Amino acid sequence: xxxxxxxxxxxxxxxxxxxxxxxxxxxxxxxxxxxxxxxxxxxxxxxxxxxxxxxxxxxxxxxxxxxxxxxxx
Numbered sequence: 001x002x003x004x005x006x007x008x009x010x011x012x013x014x015x016x017x018x019x020x021x022x023x024x025x026x027x028x029x030x031x032x033x034x035x036x037x038x039x040x041x042x043x044x045x046x047x048x049x050x051x052x053x054x055x056x057x058x059x060x061x062x063x064x065x066x067x068x069x070x071x072x073x
Contacts, residue, residue: 043051 046054
């Protein structure tokens with residue numbers, strides 16, 4: 001069975017569209033990876049002062065109460 005010319009035209013349009021989408025996604029992926037490489041830095045490359053600013057230690061004044069428990073056997 002042979003395809004009509006309109007079916008071939010639709011296939012050609014679909015082929016063109018899919019190629020455009022793939023090309024756009026590839027360029028978007030490369031752009032995103034490039035942006036990530038520019039903006040990210042390894043922890044080992046940070047100065048000690050910069051590392052200290054990345055965390056904090058919570059300090060709580062908690063009163064501890066000890067309970068004596070007698071166990072009868």
